[in-house]
Amino acid sequence: VRGGKTLPELNGQGIAALDRLAATEAIAYDFLAKGGKHSRPFITLAVYDALTGSRGTLGDGATHLADLPDPVRRGALSIETFHKASLVHDDIEDDDAFRYGEDTIHRKFGVPTAINVGDYLIGLGYRLVSRETPRLGADVAADILDRLAEAHMKLAEGQGAELLWRDGGNKRLAPLDALKIYALKTAPAFEAALLTGARLAGPVDAYLEPIGQFARNLGVAFQILNDLKDWEGDCDNKLASGGDVLGGRPTVLWALALEALDEARRAELESLVARQTADAGVVERVRQLYRAAGVFDKAARLVDKHQERAEAVADAIEPEELRRLFYYLIDTVLDRPAPSEPAVLTPTLPFGLPVVSAS
Amino acid sequence: VRGGKTLPELNGQGIAALDRLAATEAIAYDFLAKGGKHSRPFITLAVYDALTGSRGTLGDGATHLADLPDPVRRGALSIETFHKASLVHDDIEDDDAFRYGEDTIHRKFGVPTAINVGDYLIGLGYRLVSRETPRLGADVAADILDRLAEAHMKLAEGQGAELLWRDGGNKRLAPLDALKIYALKTAPAFEAALLTGARLAGPVDAYLEPIGQFARNLGVAFQILNDLKDWEGDCDNKLASGGDVLGGRPTVLWALALEALDEARRAELESLVARQTADAGVVERVRQLYRAAGVFDKAARLVDKHQERAEAVADAIEPEELRRLFYYLIDTVLDRPAPSEPAVLTPTLPFGLPVVSAS
Numbered sequence: 057v058r059g060g061k062t063l064p065e066l067n068g069q070g071i072a073a074l075d076r077l078a079a080t081e082a083i084a085y086d087f088l089a090k091g092g093k094h095s096r097p098f099i100t101l102a103v104y105d106a107l108t109g110s111r112g113t114l115g116d117g118a119t120h121l122a123d124l125p126d127p128v129r130r131g132a133l134s135i136e137t138f139h140k141a142s143l144v145h146d147d148i149e150d151d152d153a154f155r156y157g158e159d160t161i162h163r164k165f166g167v168p169t170a171i172n173v174g175d176y177l178i179g180l181g182y183r184l185v186s187r188e189t190p191r192l193g194a195d196v197a198a199d200i201l202d203r204l205a206e207a208h209m210k211l212a213e214g215q216g217a218e219l220l221w222r223d224g225g226n227k228r229l230a231p232l233d234a235l236k237i238y239a240l241k242t243a244p245a246f247e248a249a250l251l252t253g254a255r256l257a258g259p260v261d262a263y264l265e266p267i268g269q270f271a272r273n274l275g276v277a278f279q280i281l282n283d284l285k286d287w288e289g290d291c292d293n294k295l296a297s298g299g300d301v302l303g304g305r306p307t308v309l310w311a312l313a314l315e316a317l318d319e320a321r322r323a324e325l326e327s328l329v330a331r332q333t334a335d336a337g338v339v340e341r342v343r344q345l346y347r348a349a350g351v352f353d354k355a356a357r358l359v360d361k362h363q364e365r366a367e368a369v370a371d372a373i374e375p376e377e378l379r380r381l382f383y384y385l386i387d388t389v390l391d392r393p394a395p396s397e398p399a400v401l402t403p404t405l406p407f408g409l410p411v412v413s414a415s
Numbered sequence: 416v417r418g419g420k421t422l423p424e425l426n427g428q429g430i431a432a433l434d435r436l437a438a439t440e441a442i443a444y445d446f447l448a449k450g451g452k453h454s455r456p457f458i459t460l461a462v463y464d465a466l467t468g469s470r471g472t473l474g475d476g477a478t479h480l481a482d483l484p485d486p487v488r489r490g491a492l493s494i495e496t497f498h499k500a501s502l503v504h505d506d507i508e509d510d511d512a513f514r515y516g517e518d519t520i521h522r523k524f525g526v527p528t529a530i531n532v533g534d535y536l537i538g539l540g541y542r543l544v545s546r547e548t549p550r551l552g553a554d555v556a557a558d559i560l561d562r563l564a565e566a567h568m569k570l571a572e573g574q575g576a577e578l579l580w581r582d583g584g585n586k587r588l589a590p591l592d593a594l595k596i597y598a599l600k601t602a603p604a605f606e607a608a609l610l611t612g613a614r615l616a617g618p619v620d621a622y623l624e625p626i627g628q629f630a631r632n633l634g635v636a637f638q639i640l641n642d643l644k645d646w647e648g649d650c651d652n653k654l655a656s657g658g659d660v661l662g663g664r665p666t667v668l669w670a671l672a673l674e675a676l677d678e679a680r681r682a683e684l685e686s687l688v689a690r691q692t693a694d695a696g697v698v699e700r701v702r703q704l705y706r707a708a709g710v711f712d713k714a715a716r717l718v719d720k721h722q723e724r725a726e727a728v729a730d731a732i733e734p735e736e737l738r739r740l741f742y743y744l745i746d747t748v749l750d751r752p753a754p755s756e757p758a759v760l761t762p763t764l765p766f767g768l769p770v771v772s773a774s
Contacts, residue, residue: 076583077595080575145534149527168508168578171530172571175504178537179567186561194553201560202545208538212531216439219527224435236436 084176088140091156096139096249097132103253104128106377127188128256134184135249141177144170203251207244214240222304231315234308242275270369277362278389280355283307309351316349443535447499450515455498455608456491462612463487465736486547487615493543494608500536503529555614562610566603573599581663590674593667601634629728636721637748639714642666668710675708
């Protein structure tokens with residue numbers, strides 16, 4: 057951080073103490089260094105590692121972050137930077153109050169500065185790769201930048217669909233459209249992380265199609281599973297799940313319910329949501345209607361289907377190291393008892409990182 | 416626009432009529448196609464034209480847009496796309512109500528969707544270039560993308576400094592810091608537009624330094640001149656100028672006043688601003704204090720200085736076509752009687768576009 061100023065000085069009245077010209081960078085770097093599981097940059101580094109066969113060169117069966125080439129680490133950091141940028145803007149869009157156990161950026165510094173810090177982080181995401189052009193080679197840099205830009209636009213399309221559904225009056229939703237939104241919201245980040253790692257390791261033409269398939273199916277399965285988890289557990293969790301129903305994310309559960317219920321119960325479901333109050337009674341009645349519509353079973357089968365497709369991609373992919381990584385990602389991202397766990401699944405955890413999940 | 420839907424359907428209750436998955440693209444494309452003088456993409460095309468010598472190939476002394484290679488036009492469109500993205504986010508940050516004679520995007524669709532549409536446009540700005548990698552060559556594409564990312568980050572730093580000054584309690588400001596903010600806010604867009612045009616035409620190593628100098632000095636001169644214009648004219652304009660003083664842009668005029676006034680009058684100036692009411696009496700008193708501090712004369716001399724530096728760059732640059740373009744830009748962007756107008760200045764207006772200004 058330029059000037060070595062610390063963040064507390066930035067906040068509130070103390071803002072004047074900090075060089076304003078360095079403040080945006082300081083806020084952005086501070087947020088970038090904050091929490092999160094770093095699952096996306098982990099994926100990038102793990103794919104690079106799987107494809108370059110560098111694992112185990114240290115004798116302890118693991119690759120250490122510091123041993124990876126600098127441009128590779130910057131590529132992974134770029135993936136994390138885009139993720140962090142999207143969090144800053146998402147938190148404004150959802151008016152979330154907390155992130156990483158602290159006030160969100162817009163709660164700390166106001167919406168205008170938060171929008172701008174997000175913009176800065178997006179620029180940094182691109183620049184971390186574009187500046188490496190001399191070391192990466194222009195072909196590699198331009199390819200990665202194109203993948204990043206493509207993911208960036210798809211995410212915005214998915215986020216836009218979600219916001220317009222949330223903020224619009226019409227809550228109709230076809231299951232296929234819900235799945236399309238899931239694919240746009242979750243797959244591009246996986247795909248960009250995977251492809252960046254692969255492109256840093258070498259040509260990717262042979263991987264474009266399978267990685268796209270894998271990311272889409274894994275992302276969609278992850279999101280449906282996430283929705284289902286909202287409905288598990290005790291009464292406390294019911295209120296949280298109510299938030300999703302009433303707060304207006306266009307879930308596939310909601311779409312499946314609308315599709316299966318008769319007109320009277322569909323109208324009842326819509327009227328429950330239109331009330332915009334998530335008391336336990338409302339949430340319980342929504343749960344009954346979901347159950348009557350067979351939503352939970354159908355959704356679980358959709359998870360199975362997408363997981364199986366992701367596994368089929370993994371089965372066909374080479375080299376072995378990449379296949380094992382794909383199975384490792386399926387298991388950790390989906391975090392459910394795998395119905396068809398393959399015998400080969402004994403992945404070494406590279407980098408000593410903890411189990412990955414996609415949140 | 417995908418699906419051929421029209422925008423009125425998107426607005427308000429009609430939103431449901433449009434495919435939500437296509438809505439972000441539709442809103443973004445619609446805004447991209449809207450008004451503005453297109454001064455930035457004009458600069459890109461004009462530099463390309465000056466350096467490739469394609470002007471006049473049609474016999475009428477002008478290059479027509481349709482005759483330029485497709486990747487060149489997309490490069491120029493990228494520059495415009497970044498500009499439009501920044502307008503969407505700036506309008507939220509300033510809570511401006513109108514743009515191009517219509518409601519701003521956030522007034523039409525809400526802040527969340529507007530943030531997201533701006534994000535989409537940023538992604539599109541990069542993608543317009545990155546997708547052209549096969550036709551441009553990876554070297555050219557990666558170079559341009561790096562310039563775009565650099566400009567993107569600088570603009571966010573400048574915007575951040577301005578916002579933190581505006582939203583912070585401390586209104587102290589050194590003239591040098593005001594000029595640095597101007598350079599960050601205005602120069603990167605000029606520079607990216609110029610360099611993109613130059614890089615589309617060929618290698619730019621020899622142009623990096625002069626184009627950077629030219630953009631910085633032209634941008635700063637433009638911005639100071641803009642500030643001065645706020646104080647010209649009749650009583651109606653006074654209220655507009657009051658907006659700048661009281662609404663909180665960190666102008667160099669303000670900084671020069673703080674620097675030159677004695678303590679009592681500086682305190683008076685600060686108390687006038689702290690009131691946050693821009694009635695004619697307040698504005699007139701600020702004008703008197705500015706005059707007493709010699710602000711207007713000093714600022715005019717700063718414009719001269721930066722204009723002269725831009726002209727010095729122009730004098731030294733080759734080829735002749737580029738020098739003439741630089742002088743044309745100085746004259747049109749600054750739009751003031753040139754004190755040292757060169758005899759050679761008889762530029763053909765390429766593309767039949769109207770006179771350029773930077774707003």
